[in-house]
Amino acid sequence: xxxxxxxxxxxxxxxxxxxxxxxxVTLSIPDIHYSIDINKKLFxxxxxxxxxxxxxxxxxIAISEADDTGMFQTEVDACHQHAEYLxxxxxxxxxxxxxEVEKARLYSASRYNFLIVMKQIDTxxxxxxxxxxxxxxxxxxxxxxxLDDIGKNDEKKIRAQFDELFQRTNTADSYRLLAELSIxxxxxxxxxxxxxxxxxxxxxxxxxxxxxxxxxxxxxxxxLEMIRxxxxxxLAMLLxxxxxxxxxxxxxxxxxxxxxxxxxxxxx
Numbered sequence: 001x002x003x004x005x006x007x008x009x010x011x012x013x014x015x016x017x018x019x020x021x022x023x024x025v026t027l028s029i030p031d032i033h034y035s036i037d038i039n040k041k042l043f044x045x046x047x048x049x050x051x052x053x054x055x056x057x058x059x060x061i062a063i064s065e066a067d068d069t070g071m072f073q074t075e076v077d078a079c080h081q082h083a084e085y086l087x088x089x090x091x092x093x094x095x096x097x098x099x100e101v102e103k104a105r106l107y108s109a110s111r112y113n114f115l116i117v118m119k120q121i122d123t124x125x126x127x128x129x130x131x132x133x134x135x136x137x138x139x140x141x142x143x144x145x146x147l148d149d150i151g152k153n154d155e156k157k158i159r160a161q162f163d164e165l166f167q168r169t170n171t172a173d174s175y176r177l178l179a180e181l182s183i184x185x186x187x188x189x190x191x192x193x194x195x196x197x198x199x200x201x202x203x204x205x206x207x208x209x210x211x212x213x214x215x216x217x218x219x220x221x222x223x224l225e226m227i228r229x230x231x232x233x234x235l236a237m238l239l240x241x242x243x244x245x246x247x248x249x250x251x252x253x254x255x256x257x258x259x260x261x262x263x264x265x266x267x268x
Contacts, residue, residue: 003043004104005124005147006172007097013172014093029089032082044101047094051087100172107210112165114180117212124148126179129209131202134195138202141190143183147175150182158182161252 008018011027019026025043028035038046104120118128124147131140150158158181159166169177182188196202203214242249250256 002101002105003040003123004100004120005175006100007043009171010096010100011093014089014096016089016093029086032086034082034086044094044097047090047097051090051094104176107212109212109214110180112177112180114184115214116180116183117206117210117214118176118179119210120176122146124175126176128179128183129206130183130190131196131199131206131214134193137195137197138199139193139195140202140205141193143188143190145179145182145188147178147182150178150187154187158185158187161185164252164255164258 008020008025011018011025015029016027017030019028020040023040025038025040026035027038036050107117107119110116110118114130115132116128116130118126121127121144126143126145126147128143128145129140130143131138133139155178158178162177162181165177165181166174194205196205207213248259250259
């Protein structure tokens with residue numbers, strides 16, 4: 001099974017301290033003086049083998065050997081309790097990591113209403129399909145992106161621009177969100193595209209590739225065409241309201257979305 005970029009964050013959520021280098025991930029629980037080194041390429045496999053051959057007595061000895069204060073029977077009993085606790089935590093961790101892999105390797109639609117269907121194909125790599133309006137039809141664009149190709153400064157800018165979304169997203173899921181946003185803002189170019197006359201045909205093609213049935217709520221019109229369909233008087237009211245609230249103008253797309261939600265009733 002593949003090692004995912006979000007694994008360390010999941011381990012931290014489970015109470016482990018994590019040290020990661022190119023080949024090895026070290027998990028430790030400082031409170032019981034215990035740490036394990038796991039091969040990154042075989043992370044889940046090694047974790048499974050360790051639990052299959054797990055001996056609470058051996059782990060208790062390993063914990064006690066990390067404590068150089070000498071052992072009394074009460075301390076030995078405490079180490080056995082720590083070992084039992086450790087086994088339970090490792091079992092829960094393994095189960096959570098397996099579920100994360102199962103979720104990541106299947107295509108799914110965006111949770112944030114972006115027109116993107118995506119899955120994770122490697123540690124930091126994602127494959128995605130995204131339909132977009134193109135001339136007199138629609139183009140299904142295919143992406144293969146690697147989050148490690150996003151510069152640190154660029155990542156900070158993306159996270160700052162869409163801070164509202166990241167605040168509502170747990171750390172493990174934030175990598176998927178970053179991948180979707182990198183497509184939305186055009187950071188990565190598609191590797192290829194296929195033209196379709198209608199959005200329905202584009203969506204059907206994506207379903208054959210991903211087995212995901214996208215729900216399209218967007219109009220076939222461009223943003224400018226949609227704005228032109230608004231009644232001019234109501235549009236004037238909207239612009240006037242925005243100008244009157246200039247001190248609280250949002251600085252991002254999601255910020256404007258929330259602003260509209262908060263002010264929609266007033267404007268209508």
